[in-house]
Amino acid sequence: MKHTLAVLVENKHGVLTRVAGLFSRRGYNIDSLAVGVTEDPSISRMTIVVRGDDQVLEQVVKQLNKLIDVIRVTDIESGESVGRELTLIKVAADVNNRSEIIQIVDIFRARIVDVSAKSLIIEVTGDEDKIKAIEKLLKPFGIKELARTGKIALTRGSKKV
Amino acid sequence: MGDSNNKMSGARALIECLYREGVDTVFGYPGGAVLPIYDELYSSSIKHILVRHEQSAAHAADGYARATGKTGVCIATSGPGATNLVTGIATAYMDSVPIVAITGQVPSPMIGNDAFQEANITGITLPITKHNYLVQDVADLPRIVKEAFHIASTGRPGPVLIDLPKDITTDEIEFYYPESVELRSYKPTYKGNIQQIKKAADEISKSSQPVIYAGGGIICSNASDELLEFAENASIPVTTTLTGMGAFPGDHTLYLGMLGMHGTKYANYAIQEADLLIAVGVRFDDRVTGKIESFAPNAKIVHIDIDPAEISKNLKVNIPIVGDAKWVLKALTKVIKQNNTQNWINKIDEWKRKYPLHYMTDMSLKPQYIIEQIYEACNDAIIVTEVGQHQMWAAQYYKYNHPRTFLTSGGLGTMGYGFPAAIGAKVGMPDKTVFDIAGDGSFQMNSHELATVVSHNIPVIIAILNNGYLGMVRQWQELFFERRYSSTCIKDSVDFVKLAEAYGALGIRVDKPEDVRPAIEKAIASKRPTLIDFIVECEENVSPMVPAGAAINEILDLEVKK
Numbered sequence: 001m002k003h004t005l006a007v008l009v010e011n012k013h014g015v016l017t018r019v020a021g022l023f024s025r026r027g028y029n030i031d032s033l034a035v036g037v038t039e040d041p042s043i044s045r046m047t048i049v050v051r052g053d054d055q056v057l058e059q060v061v062k063q064l065n066k067l068i069d070v071i072r073v074t075d076i077e078s079g080e081s082v083g084r085e086l087t088l089i090k091v092a093a094d095v096n097n098r099s100e101i102i103q104i105v106d107i108f109r110a111r112i113v114d115v116s117a118k119s120l121i122i123e124v125t126g127d128e129d130k131i132k133a134i135e136k137l138l139k140p141f142g143i144k145e146l147a148r149t150g151k152i153a154l155t156r157g158s159k160k161v
Numbered sequence: 162m163g164d165s166n167n168k169m170s171g172a173r174a175l176i177e178c179l180y181r182e183g184v185d186t187v188f189g190y191p192g193g194a195v196l197p198i199y200d201e202l203y204s205s206s207i208k209h210i211l212v213r214h215e216q217s218a219a220h221a222a223d224g225y226a227r228a229t230g231k232t233g234v235c236i237a238t239s240g241p242g243a244t245n246l247v248t249g250i251a252t253a254y255m256d257s258v259p260i261v262a263i264t265g266q267v268p269s270p271m272i273g274n275d276a277f278q279e280a281n282i283t284g285i286t287l288p289i290t291k292h293n294y295l296v297q298d299v300a301d302l303p304r305i306v307k308e309a310f311h312i313a314s315t316g317r318p319g320p321v322l323i324d325l326p327k328d329i330t331t332d333e334i335e336f337y338y339p340e341s342v343e344l345r346s347y348k349p350t351y352k353g354n355i356q357q358i359k360k361a362a363d364e365i366s367k368s369s370q371p372v373i374y375a376g377g378g379i380i381c382s383n384a385s386d387e388l389l390e391f392a393e394n395a396s397i398p399v400t401t402t403l404t405g406m407g408a409f410p411g412d413h414t415l416y417l418g419m420l421g422m423h424g425t426k427y428a429n430y431a432i433q434e435a436d437l438l439i440a441v442g443v444r445f446d447d448r449v450t451g452k453i454e455s456f457a458p459n460a461k462i463v464h465i466d467i468d469p470a471e472i473s474k475n476l477k478v479n480i481p482i483v484g485d486a487k488w489v490l491k492a493l494t495k496v497i498k499q500n501n502t503q504n505w506i507n508k509i510d511e512w513k514r515k516y517p518l519h520y521m522t523d524m525s526l527k528p529q530y531i532i533e534q535i536y537e538a539c540n541d542a543i544i545v546t547e548v549g550q551h552q553m554w555a556a557q558y559y560k561y562n563h564p565r566t567f568l569t570s571g572g573l574g575t576m577g578y579g580f581p582a583a584i585g586a587k588v589g590m591p592d593k594t595v596f597d598i599a600g601d602g603s604f605q606m607n608s609h610e611l612a613t614v615v616s617h618n619i620p621v622i623i624a625i626l627n628n629g630y631l632g633m634v635r636q637w638q639e640l641f642f643e644r645r646y647s648s649t650c651i652k653d654s655v656d657f658v659k660l661a662e663a664y665g666a667l668g669i670r671v672d673k674p675e676d677v678r679p680a681i682e683k684a685i686a687s688k689r690p691t692l693i694d695f696i697v698e699c700e701e702n703v704s705p706m707v708p709a710g711a712a713i714n715e716i717l718d719l720e721v722k723k
């Protein structure tokens with residue numbers, strides 16, 4: 001089972017290593033990890049997608065909380081949050097199929113951010129399912145390169161984590 | 162503040178911080194990167210104990226901390242000095258011992274360049290410290306030292322490392338020591354949830370066969386008096402873990418001795434038949450639980466611990482109470498009602514009569530007998546051990562009536578811990594008689610510290626139970642590897658008496674039971690560092706024993722092979 005954790009940490013050097021090290025040495029699986037500074041420049045927010053049953057998740061949360069630089073850990077439930085990730089996809093494209101690809105891009109409300117004679121770079125934002133779907137449709141054209149940010153998420157409404 | 166008289170170097174500021182933290186002794190070893198610190202120590206009132214290997218500095222700080230309850234401090238230079246601390250830091254981490262380790266580092270501009278004696282010690286110690294710091298600006302130093310002592314000694318204690326680049330120790334600051342620590346991300350829970358405490362009290366009143374399983378957390382939290390009061394008021398028998406020895410009086414009628422792999426049969430039987438287990442300051446370690454699925458199968462479990470991550474880590478518990486053992490036990494004692502456990506206690510007393518700890522007595526010199534004689538000669542000593550058979554015998558045959566009198570590497574199981582830790586204990590508690598109960602294998606891991614005890618005149622007594630083997634490994638080879646003693650025979654490796662004498666310590670050899678007591682008396686009376694080389698039965702086994710992977714009531718008596 002996948003869980004999305006919002007982890008607020010001190011914005012200091014070495015904190016990412018502490019968090020990543022914890023996951024590796026305790027054998028927890030990370031699906032994705034995204035980090036960036038928050039509205040408070042002294043705090044960074046890590047969004048970690050982790051797989052495991054309830055017991056594993058309980059341990060992950062407790063062990064994270066034990067790290068001195070971790071301020072707060074929140075398990076963000078999918079129903080009550082907005083989750084997004086950004087993906088850049090470089091797909092093979094030439095005169096013959098470019099318009100077909102553009103149609104797909106339009107349907108997904110994605111954007112073309114680079115064009116060359118033999119390729120396009122597509123920027124797509126959305127939840128995991130949407131990104132999976134567009135990736136599947138673009139695959140037959142030949143995906144040359146793909147980069148994902150990993151998921152970030154906020155809880156809905158005025159509540160903060 | 163702003164007074165230019167307060168201007169000082171980082172090294173001077175460090176010493177000033179240590180002084181403000183009440184540090185009277187540090188254990189260490191100098192080197193290039195810590196030269197400025199050592200120069201300040203030279204004229205400081207803080208006592209420096211020069212060890213002969215940095216590992217010992219960490220163990221000595223650990224022994225000092227466990228014996229006194231204060232935070233121990235060790236210092237090492239960069240690179241190999243720092244990496245030599247690692248085993249000592251890991252030992253302290255596993256047993257939740259508050260130490261602050263200070264390491265020198267190459268100058269800031271050289272960090273990352275593979276400079277001479279550079280090691281990334283904050284990276285290396287990340288998984289074995291409660292927290293660590295690389296000081297990047299001398300202005301942060303006082304705050305960091307203040308935080309380090311705070312983090313090391315509060316909540317679940319543990320080691321904290323401060324890595325100090327050499328330029329930071331020579332940079333100047335306007336010294337100002339913060340009064341308090343403000344860490345928004347670190348707020349240990351001391352007060353237990355009162356609803357949970359009431360629930361636990363309810364279970365206690367319903368229980369007819371309760372057992373208290375107490376560990377090192379009782380000692381960390383100085384909760385021995387509260388444990389005694391709770392156990393007596395509720396009439397509940399108490400078993401302790403290895404690191405919990407001394408948390409409850411060893412000669413008390415409610416005491417069951419140690420549980421687990423080499424615990425008493427009656428402690429293990431009591432756990433397995435208990436209907437309620439009150440676990441306090443413990444972590445359900447595999448050496449305690451045996452096969453975890455069959456540990457305390459009939460019991461509801463109350464788990465009291467200050468570290469939330471310990472709750473349900475190894476075993477799902479019914480009533481978790483996160484809080485300080487002292488606070489929670491006090492609160493629990495207030496709300497418990499009378500319950501009748503007399504039948505249960507009678508049953509356990511029957512087990513105690515039927516299955517006491519025992520060993521075969523004959524004309525040979527038995528290691529268990531030596532431990533008993535040390536107890537007879539000095540029942541209020543601080544006993545420090547190395548790791549192996551002698552450690553288990555020291556746990557089984559000495560009665561620890563007070564906390565902080567049994568210091569041992571329980572979690573990491575560090576051979577070589579005992580002697581340097583005994584040094585730390587003796588320095589911290591100079592009026593106590595301190596024994597390092599050692600094996601001939603373990604002692605050789607840090608025997609060079611004989612130089613330290615002689616040069617600083619630290620009169621610890623080393624009692625080597627010399628069986629010519631790495632005994633615990635040999636025991637496993639005997640039992641599980643068809644007596645194929647692969648690399649475990651170390652007979653005649655050294656003449657320990659001459660070794661002691663070579664360093665200027667007193668050496669005594671004993672090979673007959675009747676000479677044991679006089680040797681111990683002589684060592685105590687000498688007030689000198691003394692090594693007693695007890696030549697003991699070489700294939701004596703630690704008994705009883707729960708084989709690895711078995712339930713703890715599947716506990717076997719092992720007799721010595723003839």
